[in-house]
Amino acid sequence: MAFFSSPNERLAREIIDRYPRPRSALIPLLHLAQEQEGWVTREAMVQIADLTGSTPAEVLGTGSFYEMFKFHPVGRYMVNVCTNISCLLLGGEELLEHVESTLGVRSGGTTDDGLFTVEEAECVAACTEAPCFMVNYRYFHRATAETFDAVVADLRSGRSPLVRGNAGDRGTMPPHGSLGRVRQRIPADRRAGIVPPEQVDGPPAWLPRPEEVGSDG
Amino acid sequence: MADATDAGWGYLANAPGFVRTSGPAVLTSRFAFEDSYTLERSLATGGYEGLRAALRRTPAEVHEEVRQASLLGRGGAGFPAGVKWGFCPDGVWPRYLVVNGDESEPGTYKDRLLMERDPHQLIEGCLIACYAIGLSQCFLYVRGEMALAQERIAAALNEAYAADLVGAGVLGTDLSVDIVLHWGAGAYIVGEETALIESLEGNRGMPRLKPPYFPAAIGLYGRPTIVNNVETLANLPWIMEHGAEAYRGFGSEASPGTRLFSLSGHVRRPGVYEVEQGVTTFRDLIYGDDFCQGIRDGHELKMFIPGGGSAPWFFNEHLDLPLEARPVGAAGSMLGSGAIVVMDETTDAVKACLRLVRFFANESCGKCTPCREGTSWEEKILQRIYDGHGRPSDIDLLLDVGDNISPGPYPAASFEAEGLEAVPFPPLQTTICPLGPSAVAPIVSAIRRFRHEFEAKITRGDGIPVRAEVSA
Ligand SMILES: Cc1cc2nc3c(=O)[nH]c(=O)nc-3n(C[C@H](O)[C@H](O)[C@H](O)COP(=O)(O)O)c2cc1C
Ligand code: SF4
Ligand code: FES
Numbered sequence: 001m002a003f004f005s006s007p008n009e010r011l012a013r014e015i016i017d018r019y020p021r022p023r024s025a026l027i028p029l030l031h032l033a034q035e036q037e038g039w040v041t042r043e044a045m046v047q048i049a050d051l052t053g054s055t056p057a058e059v060l061g062t063g064s065f066y067e068m069f070k071f072h073p074v075g076r077y078m079v080n081v082c083t084n085i086s087c088l089l090l091g092g093e094e095l096l097e098h099v100e101s102t103l104g105v106r107s108g109g110t111t112d113d114g115l116f117t118v119e120e121a122e123c124v125a126a127c128t129e130a131p132c133f134m135v136n137y138r139y140f141h142r143a144t145a146e147t148f149d150a151v152v153a154d155l156r157s158g159r160s161p162l163v164r165g166n167a168g169d170r171g172t173m174p175p176h177g178s179l180g181r182v183r184q185r186i187p188a189d190r191r192a193g194i195v196p197p198e199q200v201d202g203p204p205a206w207l208p209r210p211e212e213v214g215s216d217g
Numbered sequence: 218m219a220d221a222t223d224a225g226w227g228y229l230a231n232a233p234g235f236v237r238t239s240g241p242a243v244l245t246s247r248f249a250f251e252d253s254y255t256l257e258r259s260l261a262t263g264g265y266e267g268l269r270a271a272l273r274r275t276p277a278e279v280h281e282e283v284r285q286a287s288l289l290g291r292g293g294a295g296f297p298a299g300v301k302w303g304f305c306p307d308g309v310w311p312r313y314l315v316v317n318g319d320e321s322e323p324g325t326y327k328d329r330l331l332m333e334r335d336p337h338q339l340i341e342g343c344l345i346a347c348y349a350i351g352l353s354q355c356f357l358y359v360r361g362e363m364a365l366a367q368e369r370i371a372a373a374l375n376e377a378y379a380a381d382l383v384g385a386g387v388l389g390t391d392l393s394v395d396i397v398l399h400w401g402a403g404a405y406i407v408g409e410e411t412a413l414i415e416s417l418e419g420n421r422g423m424p425r426l427k428p429p430y431f432p433a434a435i436g437l438y439g440r441p442t443i444v445n446n447v448e449t450l451a452n453l454p455w456i457m458e459h460g461a462e463a464y465r466g467f468g469s470e471a472s473p474g475t476r477l478f479s480l481s482g483h484v485r486r487p488g489v490y491e492v493e494q495g496v497t498t499f500r501d502l503i504y505g506d507d508f509c510q511g512i513r514d515g516h517e518l519k520m521f522i523p524g525g526g527s528a529p530w531f532f533n534e535h536l537d538l539p540l541e542a543r544p545v546g547a548a549g550s551m552l553g554s555g556a557i558v559v560m561d562e563t564t565d566a567v568k569a570c571l572r573l574v575r576f577f578a579n580e581s582c583g584k585c586t587p588c589r590e591g592t593s594w595e596e597k598i599l600q601r602i603y604d605g606h607g608r609p610s611d612i613d614l615l616l617d618v619g620d621n622i623s624p625g626p627y628p629a630a631s632f633e634a635e636g637l638e639a640v641p642f643p644p645l646q647t648t649i650c651p652l653g654p655s656a657v658a659p660i661v662s663a664i665r666r667f668r669h670e671f672e673a674k675i676t677r678g679d680g681i682p683v684r685a686e687v688s689a
Binding site: 018019020021023024025026027028030031052054061062063065066067068069080083084085086088089090123124125126127128129130134137138139141166167168169179180181182183184186187189191192193194197200201203204205206207208 | 234276310322323328333363364393405417419440483488489522526560564568
């Protein structure tokens with residue numbers, strides 16, 4: 001039984017097509033699997049192995065190195081609270097404690113209703129906007145306990161909390177697993193040509209041929 | 218506390234955390250526009266003019282212009298881009314460009330801003346680099362957690378492909394480059410350039426053994442590969458449009474141009490600032506009216522990190538150093554990723570040190586023993602000191618473990634006895650990459666300067682219980 005839905009399988013092939021070697025698509029495909037299911041299942045890894053010419057063990061081997069991939073079900077909303085140095089200085093730990101006590105789970109845990117998973121995070125590149133947290137990898141800058149409470153209330157009642165983020169982000173908040181809401185699409189007639197490295201044996205067209213000039217370094 | 222939405226503080230509404238100064242805007246000229254990330258705005262404000270200027274010249278001339286500009290890499294090591302580009306071996310094809318958008322050095326927030334607010338400037342920079350040295354495919358590796366940056370870049374690439382700016386026959390010329398958005402999945406070490414390449418090949422993101430020192434020799438799929446930071450490439454459109462000489466008109470002789478600095482921590486106005494390098498000092502940044510306006514009210518400076526979590530700490534006596542690699546290096550630290558973290562006297566030095574070391578222990582990829590074992594032991598020892606269970610020998614033990622990761626003498630931030638030039642930076646290392654030694658930086662900095670704080674915690678003898686676990 002294939003794991004990917006048929007539109008996602010088409011998408012997976014389109015992604016693979018953008019790389020000189022299929023294996024390079026492994027991480028994007030793990031993301032796609034997580035987008036479909038909320039986490040990375042065994043069936044997903046088997047099919048990704050098949051699509052990228054690797055083994056399921058290799059897929060797990062790569063995937064398990066990266067923190068964002070979850071190999072067990074997690075909440076619909078992933079809450080990451082940064083406690084690294086800049087956030088620590090301005091209350092990151094207190095914010096994490098507030099999040100943990102409000103939701104009743106420690107870092108790593110998921111609420112009983114399956115809505116929220118909490119994680120203590122390393123620096124997420126919002127240091128001047130400390131303290132900060134993310135929900136499904138969307139930013140909430142200069143956050144307070146009240147910001148977090150309002151975000152939770154929004155999510156519980158189906159509203160998008162992004163306007164509260166102070167991070168220039170707007171629109172909807174997709175469930176855990178989805179990242180960018182826009183996908184790259186390369187129209188077939190606009191492709192420069194992506195081929196395995198072995199099939200390239202000379203400089204690209206816009207460089208002067210070696211016989212015309214000495215060398216360009 | 219300063220509030221990003223409060224106009225009185227000078228933050229740009231559309232570029233959260235960014236403050237426009239009276240200085241030049243090489244990288245941030247579109248940040249004030251709400252739609253700064255669209256092709257329409259880009260084209261209306263000179264977007265892709267740098268590319269057009271480049272295409273009117275030969276690739277070799279473009280490369281030479283970048284060399285002349287002395288554009289220093291903004292990813293951490295500060296290596297001149299034009300020189301690095303020249304390391305591609307002759308006659309080996311294809312060559313690739315990998316853009317390092319994995320920004321995750323503690324304290325650093327600037328590449329994300331550039332990707333979210335002006336993706337077309339970055340794409341244009343990529344095209345210029347590809348044209349100059351014949352790179353036939355570009356991978357834009359964006360950190361996994363940056364969902365908005367990924368979607369802004371995806372949208373920008375879609376627009377650019379449709380407008381003949383990327384892909385086959387760029388602007389009707391011979392230049393044909395595919396730019397592919399790639400995104401990571403959470404691992405700091407992937408920012409190291411050879412780990413970035415491993416990750417892009419679909420593997421665990423572990424750094425490769427050196428030599429070769431530069432992937433320009435052997436990189437992606439074993440082919441010559443240029444890895445450049447987002448901010449480095451974002452400079453190229455301006456340089457091509459206005460010329461190397463104009464670029465060198467900003468900053469100092471050794472560090473031309475402007476650079477984005479992220480200033481965080483206990484300052485009145487934390488933020489991202491575009492700063493002329495070399496001619497500006499740490500004091501200007503931390504205390505200047507144009508910048509952070511000093512330490513938060515009623516407090517004073519205790520220490521600051523001058524270049525991201527990996528950098529040894531600086532103190533009051535370093536405030537007048539210029540923002541330039543050599544003097545900062547001679548004083549025992551580095552400008553690294555342009556991240557300055559300011560800490561006032563309320564900061565517990567042991568705690569700050571512990572948090573940074575915990576980061577490196579968490580992020581160690583585990584490939585080499587001194588780093589894998591050493592960083593986690595350093596964390597455990599620091600944790601027990603912090604919790605009041607420390608032993609008198611622990612301070613020496615910390616230094617000893619550190620010495621096994623980067624054999625001394627370690628660059629001593631402000632270790633007056635030794636004289637500044639006496640300490641080498643970067644440190645020697647027993648590890649494959651500099652992550653291991655980075656964990657030693659906060660330890661040596663904190664112990665040299667605040668040994669008494671460690672001792673006080675050790676001799677206090679009132680060990681508070683370790684943070685309680687949730688009962689089942
Ligand atoms: C542990 C480690 C983490 C790094 N993280 C980043 C990063 O997040 N972004 C980045 O651009 N460079 C990072 N670097 C530096 C890169 O290895 C590389 O030097 C840089 O991307 C080259 O680009 P540049 O010459 O344009 O600066 C890191 C290096 C190390 C050792
Ligand atoms: S120093 Fe640490 S992060 Fe770097 S290769 Fe060794 S184990 Fe990995
Ligand atoms: S330290 Fe929290 S975002 Fe950088």
